[in-house]
Every structure is written in structure tokens, then in C-alpha cells.
Amino acid sequence: MKSFAKSAITVVLDRLAEQTRTYVPMRDGVTSNFSPWSERRASDLALNSLNTTFSPKGIVFPQTERLYDFAVDGQRADISGTHAETGENILFGARACDRKAFAALDQVFLRRGYVDTNYKARRDGLTVIGRDCLQPGPFCFCDSMGVDPMGADGADVLLHETTEEFGWEPLTEKGQALTLRLNDLLTEKELIRPESAGCRLEVNVAGLPEKLRGMFDSPVWDELSTFCMNCGVCTYICPVCHCFDIQVMNNGSSGCRFRCWDSCMYPEYNLMAGGHNPREGKRDRFRNRFLHKLEFFQERYGSFGCSGCGRCLVTCPHSLNMVLVINRLGEVKVDAS
Amino acid sequence: MGDLTPEVQRIAGNLLSQGQVDLVLGWAKAPSNGQSVPACIRQAEQAGRLIFDQYCIHNLAxxxxxxxxxSERIGIFVKGCDSRGIVRLAEDGQFPRERLYIVGICCPGMKDQAACDRAASGLFGETAGDSELAGKCRQCAHPNPVIYDELLGDQQPPFLNDVRFSDVQRIEAMGIGERGEFFSQIFSKCIRCYACRNICVACNCRQCIFDETRPQWVGRSTSAADNMMYHAFRAMHVAGRCVECGECERVCPAGLPLMLLNRKLIKDIDQLFGPYEAGLSLEEGARPPLSSYRVEDPDPFVR
Known part of the structure; x- marks a missing residue:
């Protein structure tokens, strides 16, 4: 298999970044995220960290995305172009959970009739270099959600990790193209691929979507949401959550229209024209989020709206999270009648 | 500190069985992972679920x-900072003291389970270790409850390892440009999840200005200007009312030092209108300095 030594990582990243912006896991103070590689920030490279605090979804679905500008002059209105980014990008070191999340976003933005042009432009321009996940962390549960931490799904190239080396396995045409660019840096080597230690945390989701169909009015939602504060942490750090709003920035005679992340936890999100709010209380909003991920998403797309990345387990201010909710939902007895 | 859990369970059980309260807010162990989490119980038989340990960091107020x-009567367990939160709510007219049975706990200082989890998760850059006192407890001047019906534990000394307001003084020493740059950098990382607002006991408005759409006071984009606007608005809204519980900073997923602005305002208000510290006692008709007017209020800015 083609491979490069881990010690040569900066040379490889430099080469990739020469032509294409290359997102790598980087420390950013107390947090981490996927940021464009530059030699200047080499000391922040966090290849040994498990996952990044913030998921890479912002690369294909930015938190704030300018759609078009407008200017008004008397009776005249000018719309000046769109801002959809069409450039090429590389995502280096995405683990299986985050790639699974991309697959979920693809379902939403590309596969069911309407194609979101901005998302498509970013997604088409992205080459994903995945990596093996040898040591899932204490809060990881991807394999319970149908993700193989060593799988190749959603990767254009898969990095096989050994102690000293990264094996380089191109899987798609995009992956082949990158291989050509790195050819002189890759050496042919026999690599023994270690096995993943697997996830220690498990949840049982068998039959859950079907069960949830009869649980809309269950009192368990009151119980589970008692200490939910309806902030948006879980939705914004989630790699799959994808709700957005379209807003206007108006500077008088000119401005722009932009898209920004929104959260189903916010009262404003559910507010309808005329002032009615169909999800008035926090129980209603909490229930909707989990039913969406565990029932509706599954019904519509055939997979869960959760990839088991574990981010919500460490960021919820009151320690509510997907695992706790799935476990509790599993315990509840539903009257078959 | 001895283990207060048996006392907590006994008191909660008695309050419920004697019908003194309808529900009790305290802490319990989460069944899934054994972490200390907020809990609400309504039956005396559930009192055995309640606990108190060094991870009961959440402000239940x-x-x-x-x-x-x-109109339910509520039993609530509070640490020093949480008790000031109760004064906050009562003073703001949000919750009547009469409906509460307050069990104060002299706080030995808490550890931050979430910070420990983040360190163990591999998801975060640098994080505090398990042995350390939680960040929010390291500048605590009032570990003992200021309002209660019953008090548990021994009186604790303040935890001021550093000189009070030393962090604020570092910012004050910066030039205006440097300071602007410092805060722009910090707030550029805000993801506008509003966790800091929603966990805040002083943010008790029924309709929050940041949720309003007509007019929309603050834009929804995560731009430097809108983020700065959000944080400046919020700091000014809680100025003179912030009880320094530090929950905003604890829950911030981006790890922003949100208490800096709050502490600057606490310091200024104390100097200009004080001596004043918010939520230290509940007095009939008392108002925070920025909610009242005195003829002798300083006004050097009027020319």
C-alpha cells in the first residue's frame, strides 16, 4: 500500500495546501476545529485528538452564508450576483462519524428533489480524506448508530493509521487525483492495519423508530426535558443538525440576504406568521428534536439523524444527551393498544 | 466536608411527606453514567435519589x-452562588420567597464534570484536569448561602486565590485598540447558541430581546459586529444584577471568558454606586443600582 511517514505530515499537508485549501484538525485555545492548514499554525495541528470540538459541517454548510447582495436606487433594484463558493477544498482526517454526518446532509440537501445549489457547489468541490478510528473515546457510540469506525464510507481517500505511518488508500477519482499530486511523497510499503478498539459506549436503537410512533404523547418527554434549557449547543455542535434560517442584513438602500444556522430549540424557530407557535413549550421543542433524529429522519431517509460522534455528551450544560435519551426511551413501556 | 447526602435525602423526604412542598429541586446521579445532574422529585419515596457531592455545580435557581x-411550593438546595440567584429572582419580582423552602449548603468548591469529560473525550484542545477546582469557583467570594431556611455543612472561607478583579485589571491596562482587538478575537468564536443566556439566573425576561423579530434588535449572523452586539447587550442587561455564579462561562462550548465583561461591570458599579454586590440579601423594596435613581448618583459624563 502507498504510505507516508507520520513525521512527514507537514510536507504532505504543504503539498496539498499548495493548490487547494486543506482543512485539518487544529487546536484553537480550549477548543478544536477543522481549519485551513498553514505552516504558520503548524503547532496547532491536532492529529492526535480524537474528534474536533466543532464538527466539519461548516465547510459544506457555513454557519453564516451570504446568498446575494442588493441595492436600491429610487425605483431601481439591483441584485448583484451570488456568493456560492465553488472552489476546491480538501478535508483531511475526517473520521467515520463525521463522514456519516455528511451522508445525512447529502440526503437533505441533494437527494430528495430539490438540490441546494450552494451546498452542492461546496460538496462537489470537497475531497474527503478519511482516517481510521483506532481508539474511539469514552463518549463515542458510532457503531451503535450503524457506523463502522474503520469503514471507508464517504471517503475519497482513506488513511490507514499505524504507529509510524499513514497508509494511503485512494477510493474514488478525486482520491486518485490527489494521489498523483503526492506521488513522489508516497512510498510503497507493507502495512499491517491494526484493529479498532471499538466503542465502549453502546445504545440499543433496534425497533426505536417504530416504537416512537406511539410515543408522541408520552409523559417521558416532560421528564426528559425537565432540565433542558432550550439553548442551541447540541444543535450547533451536532454534525447532522442542519436547520437554517434566511435573513436580511439591511443597511438602508443596500444590503444582503444570508443563510444562517438556526436551532429547533429556539422559540423563534417555531414561530409562525401571525404569532402562533406550534411548539410553545420546551417539552415540545425537545421532543421534536429527538423525534426528528430518531424517528422522522429514519422514516424519510432510512438512517438516523445521529452519527454517534459523542459531541453532545460533553457539551450539554445539564448533561442531557442522545445516549441518555435513547436509553430512557428504550425503558418506557408503550401500551400496544 | 462530611458527606451531606444522607441529610439532603432526609430533608427532602420530610419536606415532601409532610406536604410542606410540592416538589424538590436538587441533584441526583444520572442512571446512564453516574454523573451528578439536576433533579426534580415530587414523591418522598424518590428522596433516596438525591445526592450532594463535589460535582453539583449547576445553579438550580x-x-x-x-x-x-x-402556585406550587418548592424545596430547593442551594450553594452560596445559587442562593444569590434566588435573591436575584425575588428582587426582580420573578419568584416569591414565600413559595420556597431553601436548604442552604456551605459550598466547599465544585469540580466541573463537563470540563473533566471534555479532557477525557479528546474533543477539546486544552482542558482542566479532574483534580482542579472548577474555573467558576476560583474567584468565589461567597461560598456560604446568603438566604436559607435551613443550613447544611460548615461555613467555608472564600476561594480568592488571586487578587479580586486581577483579570479585569489586565484588560483595563490595555489600550483601546488592543482591547478592541482582544474582544473581537474572543467574540468571533461565539456560535450564538445562547447557552450563556439560557443558563443565566439574571436573564429572566419572558421575552428576550435577542428572540424578537419586529424589530430585530440584533442580527442573526455570526459576524464580529453581531456577536459583539449580542455580548455587549447581554452584559449591560445583567449589569448590577449578575450574581457572579459563573454559569455562563461554565457552559460556553467555545470556552469564551464571558465573566470578564460581567466582572468589569461588577467592579465599576461597586466603585460608582457602591459599595454594592448583587444578591447578597433580600430586602423589601431593594433595587439594583442601575434600576434605581439617587440624586447623588455620579454623573461626570453629563457636560
Whole structure:
């Protein structure tokens, strides 16, 4: 298999970044995220960290995305172009959970009739270099959600990790193209691929979507949401959550229209024209989020709206999270009648 | 500190069985992972679930807002900072003291389970280790409850390892440009999840200005300007009312030092209108300095 030594990582990243912006896991103070590689920030490279605090979804679905500008002059209105980014990008070191999340976003933005042009432009321009996940962390549960931490799904190239080396396995045409660019840096080597230690945390989701169909009015939602504060942490750090709003920035005679992340936890999100709010209380909003991920998403797309990345387990201010909710939902007895 | 869990369970059990309260807010162990989490119990038989340990860091006073429209009587366990939160709610007219049975706990300082989890998760850059006192407890001047019906534990000394307001003084020493750059950098990382607002006991407005759409006071984009606007608005809204519980900073997923602005305002208000510290005692008719007017209020800015 083609491979490069881990010690040569900066040379490889430099080469990739020469032509294409290359997102790598980087420390950013107390947090981490996927940021464009530059030699200047080499000391922040966090290849040994498990996952990044913030998921890479912002690369294909930015938190704030300018759609078009407008200017008004008397009776005249000018719309000046769109801002959809069409450039090429590389995502280096995405683990299986985050790639699974991309697959979920693809379902939403590309596969069911309407194609979101901005998302498509970013997604088409992205080459994903995945990596093996040898040591899932204490809060990881991807394999319970149908993700193989060593799988190749959603990767254009898969990095096989050994102690000293990264094996380089191109899987798609995009992956082949990158291989050509790195050819002189890759050496042919026999690599023994270690096995993943697997996830220690498990949840049982068998039959859950079907069960949830009869649980809309269950009192368990009151119980589970008692200490939910309806902030948006879980939705914004989630790699799959994808709700957005379209807003206007108006500077008088000119401005722009932009898209920004929104959260189903916010009262404003559910507010309808005329002032009615169909999800008035926090129980209603909490229930909707989990039913969406565990029932509706599954019904519509055939997979869960959760990839088991574990981010919500460490960021919820009151320690509510997907695992706790799935476990509790599993315990509840539903009257078959 | 001895283990207060048996006392906590006994008191909660008695309050419920004697019908003194309808529900009790305290802490319990989460069944899934054994972490200390907020808990609400309504039956005396459930009192055995309650605990108190070094991870009971959450300020339960904010949870009272969910019950402000009911007439239920509530038993609540509070640490020093949480008790000031109760004064906050009572003073703001959000929750009547009469509906509460307050069990104060002299706080030995808490550890931050979430910070430990983040360190163990591999998801975060640099994080505090398990042995350390939680960040929010390291500048605590009032570990002992200021309002209670019953008190548990031994009186604790303040935890001021550093000189009070030393962090604020570092910012004050910066030039205006440097300071602007410093805060732009910090707030550029805000993801506008509003966790800091929602966990805040002083953010008790029924309709928050940041949720309003007509007019929309602050834009929804995560731009430097809108983020700065959000944080400046919020700091000014809680100025003179912030009880320094530090929950905003604890829950911030981006790890922003949100208490800096709050502490600067606490310091200024104390100097200009004080001596004043918010939520130290509940007095009939008392108002925070920025909610009242005195003829002798300083006004050097009027020319």
C-alpha cells in the first residue's frame, strides 16, 4: 500500500495546501476545529485528538452564508450576483462519524428533489480524506448508530493509521487525483492495519423508530426535558443538525440576504406568521428534536439523524444527551393498544 | 466536608411527606453514567435519589423560572452562588420567597464534570484536569448561602486565590485598540447558541430581546459586529444584577471568558454606586443600582 511517514505530515499537508485549501484538525485555545492548514499554525495541528470540538459541517454548510447582495436606487433594484463558493477544498482526517454526518446532509440537501445549489457547489468541490478510528473515546457510540469506525464510507481517500505511518488508500477519482499530486511523497510499503478498539459506549436503537410512533404523547418527554434549557449547543455542535434560517442584513438602500444556522430549540424557530407557535413549550421543542433524529429522519431517509460522534455528551450544560435519551426511551413501556 | 447526602435525602423526604412542598429541586446521579445532574422529585419515596457531592455545580435557581407561573411550593438546595440567584429572582419580582423552602449548603468548591469529560473525550484542545477546582469557583467570594431556611455543612472561607478583579485589571491596562482587538478575537468564536443566556439566573425576561423579530434588535449572523452586539447587550442587561455564579462561562462550548465583561461591570458599579454586590440579601423594596435613581448618583459624563 502507498504510505507516508507520520513525521512527514507537514510536507504532505504543504503539498496539498499548495493548490487547494486543506482543512485539518487544529487546536484553537480550549477548543478544536477543522481549519485551513498553514505552516504558520503548524503547532496547532491536532492529529492526535480524537474528534474536533466543532464538527466539519461548516465547510459544506457555513454557519453564516451570504446568498446575494442588493441595492436600491429610487425605483431601481439591483441584485448583484451570488456568493456560492465553488472552489476546491480538501478535508483531511475526517473520521467515520463525521463522514456519516455528511451522508445525512447529502440526503437533505441533494437527494430528495430539490438540490441546494450552494451546498452542492461546496460538496462537489470537497475531497474527503478519511482516517481510521483506532481508539474511539469514552463518549463515542458510532457503531451503535450503524457506523463502522474503520469503514471507508464517504471517503475519497482513506488513511490507514499505524504507529509510524499513514497508509494511503485512494477510493474514488478525486482520491486518485490527489494521489498523483503526492506521488513522489508516497512510498510503497507493507502495512499491517491494526484493529479498532471499538466503542465502549453502546445504545440499543433496534425497533426505536417504530416504537416512537406511539410515543408522541408520552409523559417521558416532560421528564426528559425537565432540565433542558432550550439553548442551541447540541444543535450547533451536532454534525447532522442542519436547520437554517434566511435573513436580511439591511443597511438602508443596500444590503444582503444570508443563510444562517438556526436551532429547533429556539422559540423563534417555531414561530409562525401571525404569532402562533406550534411548539410553545420546551417539552415540545425537545421532543421534536429527538423525534426528528430518531424517528422522522429514519422514516424519510432510512438512517438516523445521529452519527454517534459523542459531541453532545460533553457539551450539554445539564448533561442531557442522545445516549441518555435513547436509553430512557428504550425503558418506557408503550401500551400496544 | 462530611458527606451531606444522607441529610439532603432526609430533608427532602420530610419536606415532601409532610406536604410542606410540592416538589424538590436538587441533584441526583444520572442512571446512564453516574454523573451528578439536576433533579426534580415530587414523591418522598424518590428522596433516596438525591445526592450532594463535589460535582453539583449547576445553579438550580434558574430552574425556578419554569415554575414561576404555577402556585406550587418548592424545596430547593442551594450553594452560596445559587442562593444569590434566588435573591436575584425575588428582587426582580420573578419568584416569591414565600413559595420556597431553601436548604442552604456551605459550598466547599465544585469540580466541573463537563470540563473533566471534555479532557477525557479528546474533543477539546486544552482542558482542566479532574483534580482542579472548577474555573467558576476560583474567584468565589461567597461560598456560604446568603438566604436559607435551613443550613447544611460548615461555613467555608472564600476561594480568592488571586487578587479580586486581577483579570479585569489586565484588560483595563490595555489600550483601546488592543482591547478592541482582544474582544473581537474572543467574540468571533461565539456560535450564538445562547447557552450563556439560557443558563443565566439574571436573564429572566419572558421575552428576550435577542428572540424578537419586529424589530430585530440584533442580527442573526455570526459576524464580529453581531456577536459583539449580542455580548455587549447581554452584559449591560445583567449589569448590577449578575450574581457572579459563573454559569455562563461554565457552559460556553467555545470556552469564551464571558465573566470578564460581567466582572468589569461588577467592579465599576461597586466603585460608582457602591459599595454594592448583587444578591447578597433580600430586602423589601431593594433595587439594583442601575434600576434605581439617587440624586447623588455620579454623573461626570453629563457636560
Amino acid at each position: 434558574t430552574g425556578l423560572l419554569d415554575h414561576r407561573d404555577s
